[in-house]
Amino acid sequence: MSRTFLVSALNQLWLPVLVIVLLWVGTAGSTNFYFPPFGDMVGAMGANLAHGGLLEDLWFSLKNILAGLGLAIVVGVLAGLIIGEHRRLRESLGPVLDFARATPTVAFVPVIILTLGIGATPKIFLIFLGSLWPILLNTISGVEGINPAVLETARSYRIPWQLRLRRVILPGATPQIVAGVRVALSVAVVLMVVSEIYGSPVGLGNFILRSGSSFAVTDTWGGTLLIGLLGYGLSVVLLAVEHVLLGWYFQRPPRVRRNTQGLALLEREALTR
Amino acid sequence: MSDSDRLAPLSVTGLHKSYGHHAVLADLNLSVEPGSFVCIVGPSGAGKTTLLRCLSGLLAPTSGSVRYGDRPVNQPLAEIAVVFQDYRGSLLPWMRVRDNVAFPLEGRGVSRSARRARADECLAAVGLPGVGDKYPWQLSGGMQQRVAIARGLAYDAAVLLMDEPFGSVDAQARFDLEDLVLRLRRDLGITVIVVTHDIDEAVYLGDRVIVLGGQPATVIDNLTVDLGQDRDQIHTRALPRFAELRTRVLTRIRGGAAAPDPAPPAQLDVSRT
Ligand SMILES: Nc1ncnc2c1ncn2[C@@H]1O[C@H](COP(=O)(O)OP(=O)(O)O)[C@@H](O)[C@H]1O
Numbered sequence: 320m321s322r323t324f325l326v327s328a329l330n331q332l333w334l335p336v337l338v339i340v341l342l343w344v345g346t347a348g349s350t351n352f353y354f355p356p357f358g359d360m361v362g363a364m365g366a367n368l369a370h371g372g373l374l375e376d377l378w379f380s381l382k383n384i385l386a387g388l389g390l391a392i393v394v395g396v397l398a399g400l401i402i403g404e405h406r407r408l409r410e411s412l413g414p415v416l417d418f419a420r421a422t423p424t425v426a427f428v429p430v431i432i433l434t435l436g437i438g439a440t441p442k443i444f445l446i447f448l449g450s451l452w453p454i455l456l457n458t459i460s461g462v463e464g465i466n467p468a469v470l471e472t473a474r475s476y477r478i479p480w481q482l483r484l485r486r487v488i489l490p491g492a493t494p495q496i497v498a499g500v501r502v503a504l505s506v507a508v509v510l511m512v513v514s515e516i517y518g519s520p521v522g523l524g525n526f527i528l529r530s531g532s533s534f535a536v537t538d539t540w541g542g543t544l545l546i547g548l549l550g551y552g553l554s555v556v557l558l559a560v561e562h563v564l565l566g567w568y569f570q571r572p573p574r575v576r577r578n579t580q581g582l583a584l585l586e587r588e589a590l591t592r
Numbered sequence: 593m594s595d596s597d598r599l600a601p602l603s604v605t606g607l608h609k610s611y612g613h614h615a616v617l618a619d620l621n622l623s624v625e626p627g628s629f630v631c632i633v634g635p636s637g638a639g640k641t642t643l644l645r646c647l648s649g650l651l652a653p654t655s656g657s658v659r660y661g662d663r664p665v666n667q668p669l670a671e672i673a674v675v676f677q678d679y680r681g682s683l684l685p686w687m688r689v690r691d692n693v694a695f696p697l698e699g700r701g702v703s704r705s706a707r708r709a710r711a712d713e714c715l716a717a718v719g720l721p722g723v724g725d726k727y728p729w730q731l732s733g734g735m736q737q738r739v740a741i742a743r744g745l746a747y748d749a750a751v752l753l754m755d756e757p758f759g760s761v762d763a764q765a766r767f768d769l770e771d772l773v774l775r776l777r778r779d780l781g782i783t784v785i786v787v788t789h790d791i792d793e794a795v796y797l798g799d800r801v802i803v804l805g806g807q808p809a810t811v812i813d814n815l816t817v818d819l820g821q822d823r824d825q826i827h828t829r830a831l832p833r834f835a836e837l838r839t840r841v842l843t844r845i846r847g848g849a850a851a852p853d854p855a856p857p858a859q860l861d862v863s864r865t
Pocket residue numbers: 611614616634635636637638639640641642643
């Protein structure tokens with residue numbers, strides 16, 4: 320058990336380590352103004368975090384993305400459960416939802432900044448708005464995709480609706496909800512940066528904009544690296560949550576697992592937004 | 593609720609059921625006395641599942657009525673537990689076996705410890721002590737069907753409705769499950785209605801066999817199985833009376849008259865799918 324874990328961990332680690340080493344060594348002697356040595360970028364990130372105010376920017380961004388995403392999960396899952404459970408509602412909301420999904424949230428940035436100003440609120444709202452659709456739509460289709468035999472069982476054993484929602488519908492839709500959150504996370508990181516580039520005195524987006532326009536290229540790279548690390552860190556956290564929530568789903572023999580091709584499609588679609 | 597309310601005949605009068613223009617059941621009448629074991633047999637596609645769903649209150653008849661005692665069965669009743677054909681789909685994969693068995697009790701507000709005790713008791717009754725902490729998909733098909741039966745028992749119903757309960761398990765597990773259900777009926781005094789396409793199974797299990805036939809299907813025969821209460825896989829099936837009864841059912845299913853030929857083709861069983 321621990322041996323296979325070790326092997327698998329090593330198997331996952333060797334390539335990232337190799338890439339970092341190659342970057343570090345390969346760019347060490349760079350004199351190009353726009354592409355400073357990788358080591359310098361990491362150094363700049365560290366220095367700015369320690370005493371350049373980058374920590375405040377990181378904290379600001381992290382708070383916004385967590386608030387926006389958290390709100391989107393709560394609203395998207397609740398609304399998705401309700402819409403998914405009611406066929407009529409689903410049918411009449413279909414066109415609206417498709418339109419909302421087809422409109423890139425980035426297009427709302429100017430309007431939202433105009434109406435909500437430049438504080439944290441418009442950013443949280445923007446992240447919320449962009450993350451909402453993949454979560455909402457995935458929740459709806461997750462509810463729709465629940466095995467009819469499961470629903471029939473719940474009905475024949477007279478399971479009251481609150482219990483049915485909590486113990487049948489929600490867990491049944493969770494594999495797809497989680498896939499939706501994964502998509503939402505990548506959308507949220509993009510929106511976090513964009514919202515801070517347009518009209519914001521703080522945040523990681525603002526940091527790279529500020530340092531970039533004052534030609535502190537190494538700092539800009541450091542900030543970009545930190546954004547990447549933030550996104551990666553959040554997706555690792557999500558993966559861990561996923562494994563806790565979906566132990567039953569991943570451990571089941573593959574033949575009984577629901578076909579996840581639909582999920583992959585949805586995910587790709589959302590990523591091209 | 594008084595015991596006389598709990599134990600009541602389940603009766604069907606003038607039942608018709610159509611899906612759109614496709615009439616499946618027509619003018620179907622039957623009555624099942626409390627404590628009896630009735631098998632409803634018919635070829636695949638005859639409308640057995642449709643009938644069972646009408647009996648359980650999951651499906652509304654197009655016309656006619658289903659009554660439990662003097663109450664109409666127009667929704668699932670607390671007195672009727674259903675064991676579905678698709679046991680894989682009807683056990684919730686995100687719940688452990690014990691929680692699956694106890695789930696109907698959760699809807700009745702039974703305390704956690706009482707639920708747990710009752711679930712373990714029912715699992716023991718179906719010969720599965722000690723699997724409560726496993727997930728259903730970790731068990732074999734026959735064991736999963738036992739869990740589904742345990743859930744029916746935990747529901748504490750007076751009537752157990754089973755739809756081709758042993759159709760998809762291997763022969764040995766099937767014999768064991770048949771004897772299990774016979775024993776449960778004897779020990780608990782419950783009414784059991786089994787729907788099956790397997791003529792031998794119907795004769796082996798039932799006090800009475802109801803034969804469905806025709807398009808749309810109706811009751812074409814209703815015979816008492818006078819093989820006594822104590823049945824035995826080896827000896828009961830070897831009795832001349834057993835052969836006579838199965839021949840009569842087979843003849844009826846294949847469109848013959850009620851009186852069977854004296855020299856039946858003993859090994860034919862066209863109804864197996
Ligand atoms: N929900 C449904 N909608 C339309 N037709 C159905 C539905 N369920 C069953 N049928 C049809 O009704 C007939 C009887 O089906 P069913 O009751 O499942 O038979 P059995 O259980 O005896 O095999 C079949 O022809 C089937 O195609």
